[in-house]
Amino acid sequence: MDEVALVRCTDYDRAAVERAVERVFSLCGGAERFVQPGMRVLIKLNLLMKRTPDRATTTHPEVARAVAFAVQKAGGVPVFADSPGGPFTRGMLAGVYDTCGIRAVAEELGCALNDDFSVTTRTFPEGDAAKQLDLIGVLDRVDAVITVGKLKTHGLTTMTGCVKNLYGCVPGTTKVEYHARYPQAELFSRMLVDLCACVKPCFALLDAVEGMEGEGPSGGRPRTIGALVGGENPHQVDAVGAALIGLDPESVTTLRAAKRRGLLGPYSCVGDPIETLIVRDFDIPMRTKRSGWVNMVNRLPQALRPRPVFTHRRCDGCGTCERACPAKAIHMDEHRRPQVDLTRCIRCYCCQELCPKTDVEVRRNPLVSLLHERGKQ
Ligand code: SF4
Ligand code: SF4
Incomplete structure (x- = not known):
């Protein structure tokens, strides 16, 4: 072995x-x-x-x-x-x-x-x-x-x-x-x-x-x-x-x-x-530690899957997210703030991964969150 x-x-x-x-x-x-x-x-x-x-x-x-x-x-x-x-x-x-x-x-x-x-x-x-x-x-x-x-x-x-x-x-x-x-x-x-x-x-x-x-x-x-x-x-x-x-x-x-x-x-x-050595309360936000839930999230239609949210709190308009987006779902508006077209977004989360200012959050759809909370009870 x-x-x-x-x-x-x-x-x-x-x-x-x-x-x-x-x-x-x-x-x-x-x-x-x-x-x-x-x-x-x-x-x-x-x-x-x-x-x-x-x-x-x-x-x-x-x-x-x-x-x-x-x-x-x-x-x-x-x-x-x-x-x-x-x-x-x-x-x-x-x-x-x-x-x-x-x-x-x-x-x-x-x-x-x-x-x-x-x-x-x-x-x-x-x-x-x-x-x-x-x-x-x-x-x-x-x-x-x-x-x-x-x-x-x-x-x-x-x-x-x-x-x-x-x-x-x-x-x-x-x-x-x-x-x-x-x-x-x-x-x-x-x-x-x-x-x-x-x-x-x-x-x-x-x-x-x-x-x-x-x-x-x-x-x-x-x-x-x-x-x-x-x-x-x-x-x-x-x-x-x-x-x-x-x-x-x-x-x-x-x-x-x-x-x-x-x-x-x-x-x-x-x-x-x-x-x-196990850390039992390690925070894994978008998924849970239960594989059944993860399998379910992966099978959700795109519109219900966790989405990137640009908070514009720390963004300096560098444009890294726009360049990194494989689906060309991001454009910079007239104030150099990124805007995302969620109908094009493929949920790869490259924007979140590469944002140097940690301005991008990945958030669950509220309905899915509710189901998840119910499932935990
Ligand atoms: S990568 Fe981050 S800091 Fe740069 S434009 Fe996008 S959201 Fe703003
Ligand atoms: S999650 Fe991926 S496809 Fe969606 S906006 Fe971000 S980089 Fe583009």
């Missing part, structure tokens, strides 16, 4: 994170099992946007550092990479690396920040939803990938971890096209499972020291979970992440898609006992 390592790590103290990451690898047979001397290893971080680490939106630099250090100790050559929303360019990434604290880590360890902005196309005949994927070109020039996700709530997939993190292997604005091509949560998640099988990370590590609850993946609140999770199978690592925040795996659309494909086999959790 596969094993997933779960290790307590209560804060981002450098020595503590380094010890915890080393223990995760060691419980899985050691970093040398996954990284051979001379291998170029792409460390795929979650660098969703230009945010400082204390906001719990991006993979913490101490976790990135400890993983890169482990790769170096095993004789590998780490390369940090991600393609967040917006254009996949050197200029755009420079600000992200700086603000997220990753440039400082790379300079300290002497490891590379990806500066290859080419795109590669991989055919993937065995794919379920995606038979061909456009990916960041650096993937063709590395020997292995380690996905280092951040445990957060997510409007579309309920939770983001190590599998959804790989969506950053799709270059820049191509992500907008993919949201349009795979508009429903179920279909989008099947594509993500294909993407994971195509990129084939050799190891997955989940930063669940500080997660994000509430309006994740960018508009929520940091919440201490106090754990690092790691293993060979990113779906199993995410399943342990889901359990840590009290979510039934069936309520996470990527986990459900992986299970249906036979990719979420049985596993045992080694390391610290999971019962001692």
Whole structure:
């Protein structure tokens, strides 16, 4: 049976994170099992946007550092990479690396920040939803990938971890096209499972020291979970992440898609006992922890599904949401305030995910909320 390592790590103290990451690898047979001397290893971080680490939106630099250090100790050559929303360019990434604290880590360890902005196309005949994927070109020039996700709530997939993190292997604005091509949560998640099988990370590590609850993946609140999770199978690592925040795996659309494909086999959790780390009141607003409800929400007609609401309280008119909207449902009015046409909106929640001012909320239809409250009684 596969094993997933779960290790307590209560804060981002450098020595503590380094010890915890080393223990995760060691419980899985050691970093040398996954990284051979001379291998170029792409460390795929979650660098969703230009945010400082204390906001719990991006993979913490101490976790990135400890993983890169482990790769170096095993004789590998780490390369940090991600393609967040917006254009996949050197200029755009420079600000992200700086603000997220990753440039400082790379300079300290002497490891590379990806500066290859080419795109590669991989055919993937065995794919379920995606038979061909456009990916960041650096993937063709590395020997292995380690996905280092951040445990957060997510409007579309309920939770983001190590599998959804790989969506950053799709270059820049191509992500907008993919949201349009795979508009429903179920279909989008099947594509993500294909993407994971195509990129084939050799190891997955989940930063669940500080997660994000509430309006994740960018508009929520940091919440201490106090754990690092790691293993060979990113779906199993995410399943342990889901359990840590009290979510039934069936309520996470990527986990459900992986299970249906036979990719979420049985596993045992080694390391610290999971019962001692579960956060029972983790706030997951748009869905509940009950999978039946999530299944119901996913089947609702579009008009009844949770909708994006622009509050215009903090909006500075930057236009990121308008550019990111795959359905072209947003336009900026004469006061540079975004207005949404809900009849066109496909409920992908990219506007909420990418708004730098957390001005976009995802709200339930009042009728559905009422049914939900009744269902809880
Ligand atoms: S809602 Fe957010 S992303 Fe859209 S224009 Fe305003 S600040 Fe920018
Ligand atoms: S308005 Fe927001 S949720 Fe609707 S399609 Fe556009 S980006 Fe997606």
